[in-house]
Amino acid sequence: MQNRTVMIAGFLAGFVSALVWVLGTDVFQGLRLWLEATFFGTFVRESTSAFGYPTFIVLHTVGLAVVVGTSTLVALRVLGFASTIPIAPLGRLFPLIWGGFAINLFSGSGLAAATADGQLTNPVFTAKIVFVVIAVTAMFLLQKSLFVDAPEREPTVTRLHRQLAGSMVGLWLLAMVAGRLIAYAGVIVGR
Amino acid sequence: MNFIAELFDMNYAHVHIVLNHFPTVGAAIAFGLLMYSLLRRHAELEEISLVLLMVLALLGIPTFITGAAAESTISVRSDTALVEAHKDAAVIAFVLLALTGTAAWLGLWQSRRFKRVAMWNQVAVCGLSLVTLIAMVWTGTMGGEISHVEIREEGMVIPAEAETGLNGELEAWVLDNAWVWPAGETLHFTGMTMLFGVAVLVNLRLVGLLRSIPFRALHRLLPIAIAGFGISLISGMLLFNANPMRYIAVPTFFLKMFLLVVAAILVLYVTVFDTTWNLRAGDKPPVVARTIGVATTAMWLCVLYFGRMIPFLE
Numbered sequence: 001m002q003n004r005t006v007m008i009a010g011f012l013a014g015f016v017s018a019l020v021w022v023l024g025t026d027v028f029q030g031l032r033l034w035l036e037a038t039f040f041g042t043f044v045r046e047s048t049s050a051f052g053y054p055t056f057i058v059l060h061t062v063g064l065a066v067v068v069g070t071s072t073l074v075a076l077r078v079l080g081f082a083s084t085i086p087i088a089p090l091g092r093l094f095p096l097i098w099g100g101f102a103i104n105l106f107s108g109s110g111l112a113a114a115t116a117d118g119q120l121t122n123p124v125f126t127a128k129i130v131f132v133v134i135a136v137t138a139m140f141l142l143q144k145s146l147f148v149d150a151p152e153r154e155p156t157v158t159r160l161h162r163q164l165a166g167s168m169v170g171l172w173l174l175a176m177v178a179g180r181l182i183a184y185a186g187v188i189v190g191r
Numbered sequence: 192m193n194f195i196a197e198l199f200d201m202n203y204a205h206v207h208i209v210l211n212h213f214p215t216v217g218a219a220i221a222f223g224l225l226m227y228s229l230l231r232r233h234a235e236l237e238e239i240s241l242v243l244l245m246v247l248a249l250l251g252i253p254t255f256i257t258g259a260a261a262e263s264t265i266s267v268r269s270d271t272a273l274v275e276a277h278k279d280a281a282v283i284a285f286v287l288l289a290l291t292g293t294a295a296w297l298g299l300w301q302s303r304r305f306k307r308v309a310m311w312n313q314v315a316v317c318g319l320s321l322v323t324l325i326a327m328v329w330t331g332t333m334g335g336e337i338s339h340v341e342i343r344e345e346g347m348v349i350p351a352e353a354e355t356g357l358n359g360e361l362e363a364w365v366l367d368n369a370w371v372w373p374a375g376e377t378l379h380f381t382g383m384t385m386l387f388g389v390a391v392l393v394n395l396r397l398v399g400l401l402r403s404i405p406f407r408a409l410h411r412l413l414p415i416a417i418a419g420f421g422i423s424l425i426s427g428m429l430l431f432n433a434n435p436m437r438y439i440a441v442p443t444f445f446l447k448m449f450l451l452v453v454a455a456i457l458v459l460y461v462t463v464f465d466t467t468w469n470l471r472a473g474d475k476p477p478v479v480a481r482t483i484g485v486a487t488t489a490m491w492l493c494v495l496y497f498g499r500m501i502p503f504l505e
Contacts, residue, residue, distance in 0.1 A: 006226060025259025037237060053503075054499075054500055054503040057499055057503075058495070058496055058499045058500060060485050061380075061495055061499045062492065062495055062496075063314070064240060064384065065383060065384050065387035065388070065495060066387070066391065068384045068388070068390050069386075069387040069389070070391050072384070072385075072388055073388050073389065073392055073415075076415075077464065079410075082408065082409075082411040082412055084405075084407065084408040085408040085409065085411070086403060086408070086413075086472075088403070089401050089403045089404050092400070092401060093392075093395075093401075096391075113287045123496060133330065156463060173381070176377065176380060176381060177377050177385070180373060180376055180377040180380060181373055181377070183373075184373045187370075187373075
């Protein structure tokens, strides 16, 4: 894995996290309300068609199951669990995982835009996004370092791989807990 | 199960009366078979009784659900105290049956992987299935007395008001503590993700992708799926039990439960049958494996869909 890849990934992760936090400040209330008023935001919030809010929620759940369920198994294998499974073919799971992530990026954007002012000012939401961003970065770096150099050969697992895999699983758990708790922020942080 | 009910012009009480014979009578048959197979050291018969226990545990889910639904059809009665007592017994019997089914599955998994069932597992399945049988007889007898007044003991007095038994306390615990509901939901999602991830990997191999992975290696992952299923089952039942009428009012809830039980074919197929176990690296899966792979993936997606849609279909 090239140093440049790590640097770009790290920079992007920091940038997106900071952006989500900044968008929640008072200065950007106008932008948040504009997001709610966009066609996308209004559609997700108000459409009574078969593609409205419930569908976005369902898509988000399916994407979660695909991304977290599958990538966690890859991480467990990297950590030494089920060591009879060859690692090399697991690289072929990543198109599926990134497909699931694309579904969640799309459905998540829709859900966030629909109630942008409430979501972006919710600290539980901000925390969830930060957890997801770091988890996805760890997943991307794990994929790049394990599979891309020589796709057919069985890769050697190093300490770095195990650290990436372990932090990814932990962050997925945090992201899932925070994600579910967004709806209960009123009870938790008095909102 | 509501579509079956409509087809035969039955209500939930009827469906419950049909289903409840499986875990009760089934537990007796499975326990007898298990004892006989262990005493005669008959490995095949032991395997059959373990499969039976696993299937019974799955059938326990619709039995429990329709039981809660049946209560709504007989609410105008003087013997509700008996119904409450039956529910309390049913909760215990259900949990014991689920534990027995899980232990039985672990036995099947071990016998595949290590060629034999561990001693501790045999002891656990024997003990659990005996306790389950006792709880089932207790629950079933009380259930029988609800619908058959004539078999009640002579002079049996049923109090007019139901006591707050185990079920009531469980319900109050879930509803009175603000953290239990979100925690239960989070666990339900986490368990689902564990199950779904393993199902994706196993089904990809079953439909013919990831062919360079021998199936035996994937077999190692199955306990993660079962643990996930257990987490979702316990958390889901806890939430269901706190407010059954809310879920029963959702027409697709029964469809979700039905699909869930049928989709468990996947677990049975990859645990018990030789076909999957013998798929080495590079082997093409047979048509049956492909069919089960595609069908159960579709079913699990439907389970996810109908589950997540519950709040929108109330």
